[in-house]
Amino acid sequence: MAHFCYEVKDPQGNRVIGRANGPSHMDVVRELSKVGYEVIRVWQKPPYLPGTRIWTYYRRASLSELSLLTRELAMFFASGIGLVRGLECCEEQGFSKHVSQAAADVAQGLHEGRSLSQALALRPDVFPPLYVKLVHAGEISGSLDQVLFRLSDYVEKELLLSRKVQSALAYPALIFAICLLLTGFLVYFLFPLFISFFNGLDIQLPAITQSLLAVTTFMRQPWVILLLLLSPIALSKVYDMISRTDSAVEWFSNFLFEIPVYGQLKKAVVLSRFCSTLEILLNAGIPQFTALNVTAEAMDNMACTRSLKAIALRIRDEGDSLAEAVRRDPFYPQMLSSLIMVGEEVGNMPRVLNLAYKTYEMDVETTVGRMTVLLEPLILFVMGVVVGYVLLAVFLPIYSMLDGL
CATH class of the missing domain: 1.20.81.30 (Type II secretion system (T2SS), domain F)
Structure with missing residues (x-):
C-alpha cells in the first residue's frame, strides 16, 4: 500500500486535507468520492525518512518529459483524435513509469467524467498548479x-x-x-x-x-x-x-x-x-x-x-x-x-x-x-x-x- 495525501471538499463545501493508503492514486480518488467528497487533488506521500524531500524531488516528472507529453497531447487534440486516446498513446511512448502512470490516471479521470484540468489536478506531482490553471483557462475559452x-x-x-x-x-x-x-x-x-x-x-x-x-x-x-x-x-x-x-x-x-x-x-x-x-x-x-x-x-x-x-x-x-x-x-x-x-x-x-x-x-x-x-x-x-x-x-x-x- 502506498501513502497518499489528499485535498477534498466535504458536502458542506469545507476544504479537508488528510492522508489515506491505497494501491494507486485513482483507487484513493474512488474511495474518497464514494463517501461524498469532491476530490481536488491527491498526491503520493512517501513515509518519512532522512532525505525524503530529496527523494520526492527526483520523483517529479522531468521537464523534457512534461514538454513532450504536452506537445503530443496538443497534436492529438488539434487533430481530432481526442484526449483520452492521446493519453493512452502516451502511455506507450517510452515515458518513465512515473509519467506513464500519471497519464493513465488522467485518462481514467476523463473516463469518469472529469474535465482535463480536474483530472490533471489529481496528479500534482507531475502537473504543477500553473499547468492545471492554464488548462482550465483553455477549457473555458x-x-x-x-x-x-x-x-x-x-x-x-x-x-x-x-x-x-x-x-x-x-x-x-x-x-x-x-x-x-x-x-x-x-x-x-x-x-x-x-x-x-x-x-x-x-x-x-x-x-x-x-x-x-x-x-x-x-x-x-x-x-x-x-x-x-x-x-x-x-x-x-x-x-x-x-x-x-x-x-x-x-x-x-x-x-x-x-x-x-x-x-x-x-x-x-x-x-x-x-x-x-x-x-x-x-x-x-x-x-x-x-x-x-x-x-x-x-x-x-x-x-x-x-x-x-x-x-x-x-x-x-x-x-x-x-x-x-x-x-x-x-x-x-x-x-x-x-x-x-x-x-x-x-x-x-x-x-x-x-x-x-x-x-x-x-x-x-x-x-x-x-x-x-x-x-x-x-x-x-x-x-x-x-x-x-x-x-x-x-x-x-x-x-x-x-x-x-
Missing part, C-alpha cells in the same frame, strides 16, 4: 489546443533555462569532485605507504611532512571514517529539518542572492521565470491577481514567492498598478517596472513580458560565462595546492635523506 501548445513552449523555455544553469555548475562541480577523490586517494592509499618508511628514517622530518602525517593518522581513525560515511545521511536530515521551516527556507533563499556571481545568476533565473510564467498566464486570459498568485507558486525561491504574493495583495487591497507594486519592491530592478509600465500603457503586457524574459535570458547566458571563467582557475588552483602539498610532504624527506648520504 475554447482554445485548449492553443493553450497546450503554449504550455509546451513554456516548459521548453524552462528546460532550456535549467540546462544553462546546469552547464554553468557542471564543470566546476566535476573538477571539485575530482579534487576530493584525488585528495582521498592520496590521504587514504598513497601516503600511508610512506608512513612506515618515514618512521624508519633517522632524520628530522620537515614540518610539512609531520603535518600530513598527523592529518593522515587522524583521518584513518575508525570513528572518523564512520563519521564521513554517515555524513550524507546527517546532511540529508538537516536539509529535511530546514526545509520544513519557512523562516529558515526564506533566509536561505535570500542568502543565495548574496553569493558573488552565483547570486546574480540566481536572480536572473528567477526574473526570467517570473516574466515567462506571468506572460503565458496573462496570454491565456487569467485575471492578473490570480496570475500573480499562480506565478508565485511556480517560483522555486521562497523569498520571491512571498514577494509576488505581497505584490498581488497591494494590487487588490491598495489599488496599485502592477508597475507601481513592482517598483515598490526592492527585489525587482527599475528596468522591469519601467517595462511593465510601458506594457500597461500600450495594453500589451504579454508582449512586454516576453521582451523582458529575453533580456534576462541573455543575462543568464552572460553570467554563466562569467561563472565558468572565474570558477575554473580557482578550483584548479585549489587542486594544485592540495596536490603540491602532498608531493612536497612525500619528497622533501627523501631529498633530505639523499643529501645526508
Whole structure:
C-alpha cells in the first residue's frame, strides 16, 4: 500500500486535507468520492525518512518529459483524435513509469467524467498548479489546443533555462569532485605507504611532512571514517529539518542572492521565470491577481514567492498598478517596472513580458560565462595546492635523506 495525501471538499463545501493508503492514486480518488467528497487533488506521500524531500524531488516528472507529453497531447487534440486516446498513446511512448502512470490516471479521470484540468489536478506531482490553471483557462475559452501548445513552449523555455544553469555548475562541480577523490586517494592509499618508511628514517622530518602525517593518522581513525560515511545521511536530515521551516527556507533563499556571481545568476533565473510564467498566464486570459498568485507558486525561491504574493495583495487591497507594486519592491530592478509600465500603457503586457524574459535570458547566458571563467582557475588552483602539498610532504624527506648520504 502506498501513502497518499489528499485535498477534498466535504458536502458542506469545507476544504479537508488528510492522508489515506491505497494501491494507486485513482483507487484513493474512488474511495474518497464514494463517501461524498469532491476530490481536488491527491498526491503520493512517501513515509518519512532522512532525505525524503530529496527523494520526492527526483520523483517529479522531468521537464523534457512534461514538454513532450504536452506537445503530443496538443497534436492529438488539434487533430481530432481526442484526449483520452492521446493519453493512452502516451502511455506507450517510452515515458518513465512515473509519467506513464500519471497519464493513465488522467485518462481514467476523463473516463469518469472529469474535465482535463480536474483530472490533471489529481496528479500534482507531475502537473504543477500553473499547468492545471492554464488548462482550465483553455477549457473555458475554447482554445485548449492553443493553450497546450503554449504550455509546451513554456516548459521548453524552462528546460532550456535549467540546462544553462546546469552547464554553468557542471564543470566546476566535476573538477571539485575530482579534487576530493584525488585528495582521498592520496590521504587514504598513497601516503600511508610512506608512513612506515618515514618512521624508519633517522632524520628530522620537515614540518610539512609531520603535518600530513598527523592529518593522515587522524583521518584513518575508525570513528572518523564512520563519521564521513554517515555524513550524507546527517546532511540529508538537516536539509529535511530546514526545509520544513519557512523562516529558515526564506533566509536561505535570500542568502543565495548574496553569493558573488552565483547570486546574480540566481536572480536572473528567477526574473526570467517570473516574466515567462506571468506572460503565458496573462496570454491565456487569467485575471492578473490570480496570475500573480499562480506565478508565485511556480517560483522555486521562497523569498520571491512571498514577494509576488505581497505584490498581488497591494494590487487588490491598495489599488496599485502592477508597475507601481513592482517598483515598490526592492527585489525587482527599475528596468522591469519601467517595462511593465510601458506594457500597461500600450495594453500589451504579454508582449512586454516576453521582451523582458529575453533580456534576462541573455543575462543568464552572460553570467554563466562569467561563472565558468572565474570558477575554473580557482578550483584548479585549489587542486594544485592540495596536490603540491602532498608531493612536497612525500619528497622533501627523501631529498633530505639523499643529501645526508
